Amino acid sequence: MWQLGRLFLFFLVFIFIVLKFTVAENFHHNDNFKESLTIKPLSDGKLLTHFQFNVRISGIKEGKTFNHYKFFPRAIGQIIQSYNARELHLTFTQGRWNYEDWGYPIAPSAGTGVELWAWLWKDEKLDKNWKSLTNALAGLFCASLNFIDDTITVQPQLSFRPEGSYNATEISTHAELRYGSLPHENVCTENLTPWIKLLPCKSTSGIASLLNGHKLYDSNFHSMSIHVQPVCEDSRCLNKQLEIIQTVSAVVDPVRNSGKRDWSLNQIFGRQLSQACPLAEGSKLEVILPEDCDYKLSPDADDVTHMDGGTNIALYNLKNLQLTTDISMTWKEDIFEYNLNFEQPRIYAHRFFTGYGQERGGIKVNIFNKSPNISVPIIYYDVIPWFLKLYLHTLKVQINGKEVQDNPIKDLYYQPAVDRSRPNVIEAELLLPPNSITTLSINFDKVFLKYTEHPPDANRGFDIGSAVISSTGEIVGDFNYLYDVVTRNCSEDTPRAACYHYSIRVYTETLLVSLPTPDFSMPYNVITLTCTVIALFFGSMFNLLTRGFVALQPNEDNKNKEGKDAAK
Amino acid sequence: MSDIAYALTRLRRRRRLFQTLKKWGSKLRFLLFAVGTCWLFILPSDQYHKNTYISENALLPGQVNTYYSWGQVHEATAFRDNITLISNSSNIEKAAYVENELRKAGLKTAMQNFTVNISGKEISGTNVYGVFNAPRADGTEALVLSASWKSKDGETLNTNGVAIALSIGKFFKGYTYWSKDIIILITDGGEAGVQAWLESYHDHPRSDISSAPLLLRSGAIQAAINLDFPSTNDYKALGIFFEGVNGQLPNLDLINTVIRVCRGSYNIPIMLHDSGHHYSNYDHGNYYDSLHNLLQTMRHQALCHPTGSHGLFFRYKIDAITLYGHTSARISNSFSFMEIGSIVESTFRSLNNLLEHLHQSFFFYLLPTPERYISIGSYLPPALLLAVGLILHALELWGKTGDEYTEGPVSENYHPKSSSSNGDANYIVPLPYNNRPRQILFPMTVLIVTHFAGLLIFFVITNHFSYNQLSKIFGIQEFIFTLSLTTSISIAIPATLIQVRSLNNKPLSKQIPKPASDWMVLKSFTLAFTAMIISCLSVLNFSLAVFISLMVIIPFSLFEPTPKHQILQYLQLLVLIIISPPGILLFSGTNIDEFLRWALMEYELLGSYLLPFICCFYWPNILVYSVIVFSSDYEN
Amino acid sequence: MEENDKIRRLIITSFYIVILFGLPLWWKTTEVYRAQLPFTEIEEWSNWEAFDLEFPTHFTIYVANVKPSTIKFANLSSNLENLITSRYNIDNSKEANNGTSQKSIRFPVKIKLADWNNWMNDLQDGNLEMGNLANKNGQYSFYILPRTKSNSDTKVLVGNQRQAIVEINQWDTNVIEKTISDLIISLFMPEQDAIRKSIIEPLSDSKVELDSMRTMKYSSQYQVTFSLMNGDPSNLLVNWDIEEAVNKYLGPFVNQISMISNLTVDSQIQHYARLTFEPNHKPDENYFFLTPELLPHFINAAEWNLASAVSSYPTLNFILYVPSKEQSPLHIQDSKGNIMENNAFLIPRWGGVIINNPDRSKGTHNFSFKELKSVMSIFITQLRGLLGVHDVWIEAKHTLGATFSIEFVIPPNTAVTMWEFDNLVRRRIAENIVTSITTLKSLSQLVTEIPNMVVLDHIQTEVFLALDNLSKSCKHLHNNQYDLALYHSKKAIELAESAFFDPTMVSMLYFPDEHKYAIYMPLFVPISVPLLVALQREVKSLKKK
Numbered sequence A: 001m002w003q004l005g006r007l008f009l010f011f012l013v014f015i016f017i018v019l020k021f022t023v024a025e026n027f028h029h030n031d032n033f034k035e036s037l038t039i040k041p042l043s044d045g046k047l048l049t050h051f052q053f054n055v056r057i058s059g060i061k062e063g064k065t066f067n068h069y070k071f072f073p074r075a076i077g078q079i080i081q082s083y084n085a086r087e088l089h090l091t092f093t094q095g096r097w098n099y100e101d102w103g104y105p106i107a108p109s110a111g112t113g114v115e116l117w118a119w120l121w122k123d124e125k126l127d128k129n130w131k132s133l134t135n136a137l138a139g140l141f142c143a144s145l146n147f148i149d150d151t152i153t154v155q156p157q158l159s160f161r162p163e164g165s166y167n168a169t170e171i172s173t174h175a176e177l178r179y180g181s182l183p184h185e186n187v188c189t190e191n192l193t194p195w196i197k198l199l200p201c202k203s204t205s206g207i208a209s210l211l212n213g214h215k216l217y218d219s220n221f222h223s224m225s226i227h228v229q230p231v232c233e234d235s236r237c238l239n240k241q242l243e244i245i246q247t248v249s250a251v252v253d254p255v256r257n258s259g260k261r262d263w264s265l266n267q268i269f270g271r272q273l274s275q276a277c278p279l280a281e282g283s284k285l286e287v288i289l290p291e292d293c294d295y296k297l298s299p300d301a302d303d304v305t306h307m308d309g310g311t312n313i314a315l316y317n318l319k320n321l322q323l324t325t326d327i328s329m330t331w332k333e334d335i336f337e338y339n340l341n342f343e344q345p346r347i348y349a350h351r352f353f354t355g356y357g358q359e360r361g362g363i364k365v366n367i368f369n370k371s372p373n374i375s376v377p378i379i380y381y382d383v384i385p386w387f388l389k390l391y392l393h394t395l396k397v398q399i400n401g402k403e404v405q406d407n408p409i410k411d412l413y414y415q416p417a418v419d420r421s422r423p424n425v426i427e428a429e430l431l432l433p434p435n436s437i438t439t440l441s442i443n444f445d446k447v448f449l450k451y452t453e454h455p456p457d458a459n460r461g462f463d464i465g466s467a468v469i470s471s472t473g474e475i476v477g478d479f480n481y482l483y484d485v486v487t488r489n490c491s492e493d494t495p496r497a498a499c500y501h502y503s504i505r506v507y508t509e510t511l512l513v514s515l516p517t518p519d520f521s522m523p524y525n526v527i528t529l530t531c532t533v534i535a536l537f538f539g540s541m542f543n544l545l546t547r548g549f550v551a552l553q554p555n556e557d558n559k560n561k562e563g564k565d566a567a568k
Numbered sequence B: 001m002s003d004i005a006y007a008l009t010r011l012r013r014r015r016r017l018f019q020t021l022k023k024w025g026s027k028l029r030f031l032l033f034a035v036g037t038c039w040l041f042i043l044p045s046d047q048y049h050k051n052t053y054i055s056e057n058a059l060l061p062g063q064v065n066t067y068y069s070w071g072q073v074h075e076a077t078a079f080r081d082n083i084t085l086i087s088n089s090s091n092i093e094k095a096a097y098v099e100n101e102l103r104k105a106g107l108k109t110a111m112q113n114f115t116v117n118i119s120g121k122e123i124s125g126t127n128v129y130g131v132f133n134a135p136r137a138d139g140t141e142a143l144v145l146s147a148s149w150k151s152k153d154g155e156t157l158n159t160n161g162v163a164i165a166l167s168i169g170k171f172f173k174g175y176t177y178w179s180k181d182i183i184i185l186i187t188d189g190g191e192a193g194v195q196a197w198l199e200s201y202h203d204h205p206r207s208d209i210s211s212a213p214l215l216l217r218s219g220a221i222q223a224a225i226n227l228d229f230p231s232t233n234d235y236k237a238l239g240i241f242f243e244g245v246n247g248q249l250p251n252l253d254l255i256n257t258v259i260r261v262c263r264g265s266y267n268i269p270i271m272l273h274d275s276g277h278h279y280s281n282y283d284h285g286n287y288y289d290s291l292h293n294l295l296q297t298m299r300h301q302a303l304c305h306p307t308g309s310h311g312l313f314f315r316y317k318i319d320a321i322t323l324y325g326h327t328s329a330r331i332s333n334s335f336s337f338m339e340i341g342s343i344v345e346s347t348f349r350s351l352n353n354l355l356e357h358l359h360q361s362f363f364f365y366l367l368p369t370p371e372r373y374i375s376i377g378s379y380l381p382p383a384l385l386l387a388v389g390l391i392l393h394a395l396e397l398w399g400k401t402g403d404e405y406t407e408g409p410v411s412e413n414y415h416p417k418s419s420s421s422n423g424d425a426n427y428i429v430p431l432p433y434n435n436r437p438r439q440i441l442f443p444m445t446v447l448i449v450t451h452f453a454g455l456l457i458f459f460v461i462t463n464h465f466s467y468n469q470l471s472k473i474f475g476i477q478e479f480i481f482t483l484s485l486t487t488s489i490s491i492a493i494p495a496t497l498i499q500v501r502s503l504n505n506k507p508l509s510k511q512i513p514k515p516a517s518d519w520m521v522l523k524s525f526t527l528a529f530t531a532m533i534i535s536c537l538s539v540l541n542f543s544l545a546v547f548i549s550l551m552v553i554i555p556f557s558l559f560e561p562t563p564k565h566q567i568l569q570y571l572q573l574l575v576l577i578i579i580s581p582p583g584i585l586l587f588s589g590t591n592i593d594e595f596l597r598w599a600l601m602e603y604e605l606l607g608s609y610l611l612p613f614i615c616c617f618y619w620p621n622i623l624v625y626s627v628i629v630f631s632s633d634y635e636n
Numbered sequence C: 001m002e003e004n005d006k007i008r009r010l011i012i013t014s015f016y017i018v019i020l021f022g023l024p025l026w027w028k029t030t031e032v033y034r035a036q037l038p039f040t041e042i043e044e045w046s047n048w049e050a051f052d053l054e055f056p057t058h059f060t061i062y063v064a065n066v067k068p069s070t071i072k073f074a075n076l077s078s079n080l081e082n083l084i085t086s087r088y089n090i091d092n093s094k095e096a097n098n099g100t101s102q103k104s105i106r107f108p109v110k111i112k113l114a115d116w117n118n119w120m121n122d123l124q125d126g127n128l129e130m131g132n133l134a135n136k137n138g139q140y141s142f143y144i145l146p147r148t149k150s151n152s153d154t155k156v157l158v159g160n161q162r163q164a165i166v167e168i169n170q171w172d173t174n175v176i177e178k179t180i181s182d183l184i185i186s187l188f189m190p191e192q193d194a195i196r197k198s199i200i201e202p203l204s205d206s207k208v209e210l211d212s213m214r215t216m217k218y219s220s221q222y223q224v225t226f227s228l229m230n231g232d233p234s235n236l237l238v239n240w241d242i243e244e245a246v247n248k249y250l251g252p253f254v255n256q257i258s259m260i261s262n263l264t265v266d267s268q269i270q271h272y273a274r275l276t277f278e279p280n281h282k283p284d285e286n287y288f289f290l291t292p293e294l295l296p297h298f299i300n301a302a303e304w305n306l307a308s309a310v311s312s313y314p315t316l317n318f319i320l321y322v323p324s325k326e327q328s329p330l331h332i333q334d335s336k337g338n339i340m341e342n343n344a345f346l347i348p349r350w351g352g353v354i355i356n357n358p359d360r361s362k363g364t365h366n367f368s369f370k371e372l373k374s375v376m377s378i379f380i381t382q383l384r385g386l387l388g389v390h391d392v393w394i395e396a397k398h399t400l401g402a403t404f405s406i407e408f409v410i411p412p413n414t415a416v417t418m419w420e421f422d423n424l425v426r427r428r429i430a431e432n433i434v435t436s437i438t439t440l441k442s443l444s445q446l447v448t449e450i451p452n453m454v455v456l457d458h459i460q461t462e463v464f465l466a467l468d469n470l471s472k473s474c475k476h477l478h479n480n481q482y483d484l485a486l487y488h489s490k491k492a493i494e495l496a497e498s499a500f501f502d503p504t505m506v507s508m509l510y511f512p513d514e515h516k517y518a519i520y521m522p523l524f525v526p527i528s529v530p531l532l533v534a535l536q537r538e539v540k541s542l543k544k545k
Helices: A002-028 A074-082 A127-141 A168-174 A189-197 A255-259 A265-269 A480-489 A523-546 A559-567 B002-042 B070-085 B091-104 B157-171 B191-200 B252-265 B287-303 B337-353 B376-402 B415-419 B441-461 B468-474 B478-503 B517-541 B542-558 B565-581 B581-588 B592-606 B610-630 C002-030 C039-046 C078-097 C118-126 C173-200 C210-214 C242-257 C368-386 C392-400 C418-449 C455-477 C482-500 C512-543
Strands: A033-040 A047-060 A083-094 A114-119 A176-180 A221-232 A240-252 A281-288 A295-298 A301-306 A312-317 A326-329 A347-354 A358-367 A376-384 A388-400 A409-415 A423-433 A438-445 A462-464 A466-473 A503-506 A512-514 B107-117 B123-134 B142-148 B181-187 B208-213 B219-226 B239-240 B271-272 B318-326 B364-369 B371-375 C057-064 C108-117 C137-148 C156-157 C163-168 C219-231 C235-240 C260-270 C278-280 C285-291 C315-322 C330-332 C342-348 C351-355 C362-367 C404-408
Touching: A033 A523, A047 C173, A074 A083, A074 A127, A074 C260, A083 C156, A114 A127, A127 A176, A127 A189, A168 A176, A189 A221, A221 A295, A221 B468, A281 A295, A295 B181, A301 C330, A347 A376, A347 A466, A347 A503, A358 A376, A358 A423, A376 B517, A376 C108, A388 A423, A438 A466, A512 B337, A523 B070, A523 C002, A559 B181, B002 B542, B070 B091, B070 B157, B091 B107, B091 B123, B091 B157, B091 B181, B107 B592, B123 B157, B123 B191, B142 B157, B142 B191, B142 B337, B157 B181, B157 B337, B181 B191, B181 C173, B191 B208, B191 B592, B219 B337, B239 B252, B252 B318, B252 B337, B271 B287, B287 B364, B318 B337, B371 B376, B376 B517, B376 B542, B441 B478, B441 B517, B441 B592, B441 B610, B478 B581, B478 B610, B517 B542, B517 B610, B542 B565, B542 B610, B542 C285, B565 B581, B565 B610, B581 B610, B592 B610, C039 C418, C039 C455, C057 C078, C057 C173, C057 C404, C078 C108, C078 C173, C108 C342, C137 C173, C163 C173, C173 C392, C173 C418, C219 C235, C219 C242, C219 C368, C235 C260, C242 C260, C242 C368, C315 C368, C351 C368, C362 C368, C392 C404, C392 C418, C418 C455
Parallel strands: A033 A281, B142 B181, B142 B219, B219 B318, B239 B271, C057 C108, C057 C137, C137 C163, C156 C404, C219 C260, C219 C315, C235 C362, C285 C330, C315 C351
Antiparallel strands: A033 A047, A047 A240, A083 A114, A083 A221, A114 A176, A221 A240, A281 A312, A295 A326, A301 A312, A347 A358, A358 A438, A376 A423, A376 A466, A388 A438, A409 A423, A462 A512, A466 A503, B107 B123, B107 B208, B123 B181, B239 B318, B364 B371, C156 C163, C278 C285, C342 C351
């Protein structure tokens, strides 16, 4: 009996080794390409669809350029190499990720607008490289990334560690981080089209053929991103690969149309899934199954894997399955009831302006830690433009609305703004006590901008990019709550241990601050009026100074004397 | 010597000016006053005001087709029935019901309990609100659709209002064209509730309302519509309320939008406020309707009192109006949920188009009819004319106190030519006026002391309710106590001042040239001061300025000490008492206790500046005048 | 009284002093910054005053002293020089009557006679690797020896370096003179015509020369991109060993040409590269074909990612197109309707295309190193054309006619012989000089025309440097250092371009003067009135005294 067991064990090991080996085999081809579509029903009836395309090019030596592209997009490769970038992360997002209802996003989605951050190798013209990097990307994606200038660019010290494989010393000595975001950038088809053109199969076959602009931009939230990063081929990381991960996440709302949360690919995307991309090594469609089990999935999945952390994932392998029917999911309910208790993530935050009026105000952030018994260390990162003058002495931390003795701020990095050249940066390392609301607040004065510095829609106000809360390196307690993040981020063939440094990032809302605006309709009138006032003042002063004063005295008695007096 | 001749001519000119001023001054003043007052009555006339127009091109009111239809109407009726069912259950239960409904519609919801202890009684309640996050929008901007449980009269339940708000909230959720979040706010406890919500939404405690901090928020609020549709029956006309605290007004575009929408889709008669003429399409009423509307507006503005809970939004740079369902107009056809819903939807669609905060159109205007307006440029002049009259008077008095005209011979035989030709040693210099010392010590003290007295009165009144123990001791009602206190102050101070003056004005009679009597200086100061107040106020709160000036100008310019006839003096005093705040209250027959409570509440809760203004600016001048009337006059 | 007047006058004068100082200050602070540009020099250059070029060429003629040395070669060299220069000057005089100053361009010739007898035997079997190969650009050597074989015409053997062997059939001075002069003229005349034209009417696009249309505008760097376009990967997956091929086949050429302008090579594979049109179908032989009319529409610029994301340099695209199953085999027909065998075509100033129909029996195809050899050779010829490499000898052959038989030593792997290379260098030098001058000219025009344009200092310096480089390169041409001349001409054109396309030139804050005055009017007029009145009053009173 036990021999049998042993045999079985042996077989397992054998199979494992074989698998491992084949996987390793795959690496030594120069390029490989994987595509996957993940669909996750959310607690409020909405549906998260997440496209992910990984292309890896192997045998990359640091500093050695490569000019011959197979799957890896040539445009990106050129940009990376000619501007000497080590990592590149670009995300276009529209709408807010609703953390309370939707949990954590699968891809580390960014706050509203465009977010670009890159690790650049140190050389004499690093800042020039960053500038031209933004310009090149702007040209590539038809986005106004070239507006990321010095007044927006920052160098985070604690957050935004590299996401690829790296060792700290090398990074700290040889590379520098640049970060810039444009909160009020509208994302639309003209950005998606070039993004699709980077894919090996374009949008003609494979899951990319589902990317339909009309449906995509009718969704509640969508975010598309490009991450270029070096990854290790093997656990000892002897030789590296360069990986580009292209993702599109969209949250669609079936309930809005039908009142039910049933979905089918055709209904969501308005297209059929024809076949897998012939170039792709792996092409799969996953459905993360919800807890309640009164649903029906058709056609049946090839395989249902049970992940640790309680989630089941139904997997369709598009390579060997020729889709005849549309994939769809139906619930046994005639109308969807919004359930009143949401799945809440462990950590989320809300940020808002306090006060009113146009001369001063304040910013407050409520950071929630819902975990019942774990106190979580996080890094709070916020960039405030220079036209809000922060007062550091007003930085207060409250926990559950009360001041506390032991300051939860473990480490604080603060860069004061310089007018018209660089923004305020706050980076604080906090320890959130279990089941608490930590509140940071700081006050500012508003600057009266120059007449030409106002945008065309001055009365709309200025957008402030979202603050970012990123988990520190170490994983605290059980990390079910960042389970999705981990699995999606490191594609499944990298060793699991290497994934743990993937950090979650939680983005707060973007804010709209209204500054005092002059009357744009009549600047010349104002100038002329002031000129006139000055002139009048001058005239009167001048007259006073140059007028002759004569003293006259009345007395009736003798006129000569008086006349003389008068003459004086 | 030419410059001497020059100086002489200029001297002459000035003298002539002064004489003319002295001669015509009083007539001129009267003229100014008359013109100003008449002008005020020209304002409502049809020729004077212009048609309103939409300045903000993005609004495009009434250009969308509305989808609010019978399905929503049925939901609304269902809500209405439920609300009537739970009408007399506790605040919490009602709020819980609303929250449940909103959440079932898929909105994020939250409750807010607040209590405020103000002017003796404690107000507490539960606000409930839901936020609809606009899909694909960054949520930096928001619109508010608010309705309070009680209608503006404070008794009847705002059933339909709340019902519509709920149905609208549920209805908006189904569309993706929203670029701004939408907040459905159901407030409790009247204005206190709205104030509490606004304060904690902006996290900026102003008044002493104690409320839980909000955890659910949205972006910067761009505009707010407040629904007030009392009880459950149909409505004849749509009343529009727009005055806010301290006479602030919303941007005219907002009102225009709502009216355009009503005109465009449905022929709903509109009335400003809840009385007077109701205007249907292409109807501008007659002069008296306009006058009535203007008077209404000016009354509200002068009392610095918001005509609905929309009025509290203005402080936070949020434009808002209240839509009121008016039942008792004599019109055949009536409207209900369907129309109201569509109007609200269409209005919100227009506001949704906004790219910038409402800023294009007027913030200072008067509305004689819903679709015609008077801009600040046209209505400000009368107030200024009135003020100018006072200033002239003050100047004249000032001159008088300074100069003593000896109507000496202005030598007619004086020719500059001749003087220049034959030696300029001796020629007749015309007698210039000669200065005499002005006594400004006493007037200054009087002014300062009286205004200090004003502050004192203000202090007393604001702490009205804090010393009811004292009033217990005297065994009288607290308001009487306060009243007596204030009146005693207002009597004591002038009296003492007069006494002080009459004691030490003996030695002055010896001085040569003897100075003008103090009352002149004092009067000129007071007039100048009043003119300043009026002119400044007329820009901030036109109505209040006008009322004050109308009340004050005649007595202030006429009154002066008449030691000859005692009766006259006491008559003047009587008038002064009548136009003094307590006097007004007494003669207008308002309940003083009520008024005190009301004024205090306005001041402490909403931050209206009526009370401080009355106490610190208006009343002291009256006191000064009582001093003037009784001050001794040794001019003649 | 008096001191009053004095004080008053003092006051007035002080006011006037302040204003007198204030006005220039105001003027200074409100003007736009404009660095001074050397307009006159640019003017001189642009109408050929400061401008004289000469492209000297030296020939060394090694005449075999064959027994019996009957003929005297004493005055051969002088005769040749006279002959050639006269021939040149004929054309010069031809130019002369269309009015351009003659001093601008010259092509002096120097001919040296050397006699030799050693290693002649080696030469006869055409190996030229020995012999003095230290020649620079512009120095050529002809080895003349009598024709042995009883073949009537003259045989020329062209070496890879700057030399050629001429075998004359009749051993006679005149014949030799004639032959050599013909040879030299026909070798260098076209080039000189081209240069002269380009200099004399620089901006005349009227001249429709095929090569000038085909060759790219000069740039110091080109991006060469090889793209493998796959019509439909779903039934044929393609791959190629491009890296190896590039290194082997293209590398030497790139190195050789890098002196003129260096090429950066990269490659990509594009899938689902569909044509924008349906190619014609010939049902009977069952193949698809493209007619010459269709070729312009072949490139689908919108779909195929051909643009470079980073480089601002011009890109040369070479496309190996594999049609989809539905459209294969795909061929190119010429106008007469017969299939072109190499199945390739060149797009002027853009790149080249080769259509390849691999067998799609097994679902994948890999273009191996061998297979790419033919492809690359076509690409390289196209590349030569695009870069403006002229195979001078072939052209010469056409002009010389049938009496000459020209043969070549096995061409080097650089794919460009020294003759061609020199020719290219000379043309480029001329072209660069002309373009940089025209650029500077238009820059100066722009600046003079727009008075509100800001001209910063670095622009000024760039212009100065450009001019300096121009003169340098001319100087080096004189004492025929073509390499240096090329280098400086490159510098000149780069500087000129960078000055012309400088972003700061574009961003000019337009604030016209009339606005300025309109705004300041209400300040100046009311201020000036009392001042003037006071002045005039003072003057009057002074007159009185």
